Amino acid sequence: MIKLEKLSKVFETPGGGSVIAADQVSMEVNEGEICVLLGPSGCGKTTTLKMINALIPKTSGKITVAGRDVDTLNPVELRRSIGYVIQQIGLFPNMTIEDNICVVPDLLGWDRKKSRSRAGDLLEMVNLDPAIFLKRFPKELSGGQQQRVGVIRALAADPPVLLMDEPFGAIDPINRAVIQDEFLKMQSEIRKTIAFVSHDIDEAIKMADKVAIFKDGKLVQYASPDDLLARPVNDFVTSFVGSDRTLKRLSLLRVGEVMHGDQLRVTAQDEVGKARHLMQEAGHKNIVMVGPQGRARGFLHLNDILEARGTVAEHHNALPSTVHVKDDLRTAVSKMFRHDVSWLACVDDDGFFKGSITQRAISHALGATYRDSAEAAE
Amino acid sequence: METIVFFMDNLDVILERTLQHIAIVGVAISLAILTGVPIGIAITLNRKAANIVLYVAAIIVTIPSIALFGLMIPILSLIGHGVGYLPAVIAVLLYSQLPIIRNTYTAISNVDPALREAARGLGMTPMQRLMKVEIPLAIPVVMAGVRIAVVMNIGITAIAAYIGAGGLGVFISRGISQTDPRQLITGAVMVSLLAIAADYALMWAQRRLTPASSSSTSASPSNA
Ligand SMILES: Nc1ncnc2c1ncn2[C@@H]1O[C@H](COP(=O)(O)OP(=O)(O)O)[C@@H](O)[C@H]1O
Ligand SMILES: [Mg+2]
Numbered sequence: 001m002i003k004l005e006k007l008s009k010v011f012e013t014p015g016g017g018s019v020i021a022a023d024q025v026s027m028e029v030n031e032g033e034i035c036v037l038l039g040p041s042g043c044g045k046t047t048t049l050k051m052i053n054a055l056i057p058k059t060s061g062k063i064t065v066a067g068r069d070v071d072t073l074n075p076v077e078l079r080r081s082i083g084y085v086i087q088q089i090g091l092f093p094n095m096t097i098e099d100n101i102c103v104v105p106d107l108l109g110w111d112r113k114k115s116r117s118r119a120g121d122l123l124e125m126v127n128l129d130p131a132i133f134l135k136r137f138p139k140e141l142s143g144g145q146q147q148r149v150g151v152i153r154a155l156a157a158d159p160p161v162l163l164m165d166e167p168f169g170a171i172d173p174i175n176r177a178v179i180q181d182e183f184l185k186m187q188s189e190i191r192k193t194i195a196f197v198s199h200d201i202d203e204a205i206k207m208a209d210k211v212a213i214f215k216d217g218k219l220v221q222y223a224s225p226d227d228l229l230a231r232p233v234n235d236f237v238t239s240f241v242g243s244d245r246t247l248k249r250l251s252l253l254r255v256g257e258v259m260h261g262d263q264l265r266v267t268a269q270d271e272v273g274k275a276r277h278l279m280q281e282a283g284h285k286n287i288v289m290v291g292p293q294g295r296a297r298g299f300l301h302l303n304d305i306l307e308a309r310g311t312v313a314e315h316h317n318a319l320p321s322t323v324h325v326k327d328d329l330r331t332a333v334s335k336m337f338r339h340d341v342s343w344l345a346c347v348d349d350d351g352f353f354k355g356s357i358t359q360r361a362i363s364h365a366l367g368a369t370y371r372d373s374a375e376a377a378e
Numbered sequence: 379m380e381t382i383v384f385f386m387d388n389l390d391v392i393l394e395r396t397l398q399h400i401a402i403v404g405v406a407i408s409l410a411i412l413t414g415v416p417i418g419i420a421i422t423l424n425r426k427a428a429n430i431v432l433y434v435a436a437i438i439v440t441i442p443s444i445a446l447f448g449l450m451i452p453i454l455s456l457i458g459h460g461v462g463y464l465p466a467v468i469a470v471l472l473y474s475q476l477p478i479i480r481n482t483y484t485a486i487s488n489v490d491p492a493l494r495e496a497a498r499g500l501g502m503t504p505m506q507r508l509m510k511v512e513i514p515l516a517i518p519v520v521m522a523g524v525r526i527a528v529v530m531n532i533g534i535t536a537i538a539a540y541i542g543a544g545g546l547g548v549f550i551s552r553g554i555s556q557t558d559p560r561q562l563i564t565g566a567v568m569v570s571l572l573a574i575a576a577d578y579a580l581m582w583a584q585r586r587l588t589p590a591s592s593s594s595t596s597a598s599p600s601n602a
Pocket of ligand 1: 011042047
């Protein structure tokens with residue numbers, strides 16, 4: 001959807017020197033994906049982004065947006081067809097929120113009624129009440145509210161492509177996390193193709209389908225967040241993603257991907273002997289007790305029932321905690337440490353028992369990609 | 379006491395000369411806005427030009443008004459208007475350039491670069507950016523320049539009585555030549571009152587033209 005081919009930018013500096021802000025950058029952002037341009041300050045992220053909507057003229061190379069070479073398009077029309085969000089937000093203080101949102105539709109000559117009603121819909125999408133906010137001025141909004149408006153202003157004319165330059169950079173960390181989550185939820189519905197500049201590895205991992213890491217104007221690595229953390233291509237990327245990159249991967253993997261599914265289970269009415277037999281046969285130390293519908297209710301520990309008789313109901317323990325199959329591994333590990341256990345029962349939305357996850361399985365999952373890459377390297 | 383009697387006896391003349399005064403300042407300031415604002419905007423494009431224009435405008439202000447009127451007599455005599463209304467309007471027009479150009483220039487140059495960038499990025503042409511963003515944001519500061527020009531030139535126009543332009547200055551010049559304190563005081567008080575009234579009227583207009591956002595200092599951000 002956005003394709004950069006050997007894109008370069010050389011700035012002439014007043015002293016007669018020159019700065020290569022972008023050096024032969026080639027990459028492609030697929031339709032409906034968020035690509036985070038990541039790297040330290042001054043590495044050329046903003047320059048690369050602004051060449052896409054011709055805010056900065058490129059020195060050489062080719063840019064294609066939605067199949068059209070941007071050189072063949074009028075820059076003003078190009079910009080109206082691409083959403084643009086900047087870190088400083090840039091809401092016009094002389095216009096109401098409504099008029100700010102409708103800037104691009106107005107430039108495009110949309111019907112006023114249509115654009116105004118869309119402004120209301122967009123505000124609702126970011127949980128701002130149109131009745132309150134449409135007629136307000138930007139200064140009457142908090143930073144977080146302004147940033148939300150900045151984002152929906154970029155979406156007002158429903159462009160397929162969105163460029164965002166550190167859009168959540170000016171917001172305090174707590175609100176930033178909230179806005180990031182809101183934005184991801186919105187993106188899952190609107191499916192825009194997004195180039196997103198960030199200098200924050202954690203933001204990149206959270207937001208990105210693909211991450212493009214830049215250094216000194218060069219694209220160093222282009223990969224999915226998990227790939228980036230598991231297989232950084234060189235020392236620069238390794239140090240940029242951080243020494244805790246393995247732990248960062250915890251938030252990228254879901255419990256459902258790592259758990260042992262199709263678990264052994266017993267019901268309250270079963271004989272303890274049956275539970276013991278099942279565990280010994282499978283070589284497990286624990287077994288989950290489920291209710292009549294299959295909801296996780298408790299568990300039995302093998303050592304506790306070696307000599308026991310009677311029903312499972314008489315001997316079971318309460319589950320210290322459960323974890324949702326859609327939770328990330330971070331949540332699972334955190335619960336394991338909190339309750340000092342080495343495994344957790346995994347459940348779905350309705351509490352049905354889906355499998356269990358163990359500390360061993362988690363470290364195995366995190367290690368797997370290293371072993372893969374080590375083997376591949378040999 | 380005598381002055382008050384004089385004042386009451388001559389209400390019609392006072393009104394007439396006040397209107398003459400307003401006509402000179404009003405017409406000249408309107409023309410000054412029509413020239414000064416575009417010049418102020420234009421010079422934001424070129425720093426060097428800006429320095430030259432602002433320097434020239436500043437020099438004009440330093441010319442004493444009597445000298446300026448004197449300079450214009452031979453020039454405007456060529457078209458038969460060496461004295462009277464026209465040179466008065468031209469003088470006010472020239473004196474007004476500095477505050478109006480300077481304030482316009484400052485206001486436009488001080489528009490937050492982020493707003494300019496947002497305007498460009500959203501697809502405004504340079505003209506749309508000027509009309510929809512930069513000028514609306516500059517209006518309060520430009521209006522402040524207009525206020526300064528008006529107040530300053532209500533005083534200067536009083537001197538235009540010496541070149542036969544009429545206005546409230548006539549009371550003052552006659553008061554001096556006839557050593558008549560009644561006329562002198564009437565003229566001086568009326569010039570001051572006119573200046574104060576104009577200042578208040580323009581301040582009110584300035585508030586009206588300022589977007590609600592920039593005037594509300596107590597905007598309390600609610601929770602995000
Ligand atoms: N207008 C400009 N003139 C000269 N150099 C510039 C200009 N804009 C950016 N640069 C330089 O280009 C490099 C990349 O800048 P930028 O793209 O803004 O970095 P980033 O967004 O990654 O922090 C920097 O070294 C910066 O100093
Ligand atoms: Mg940047």
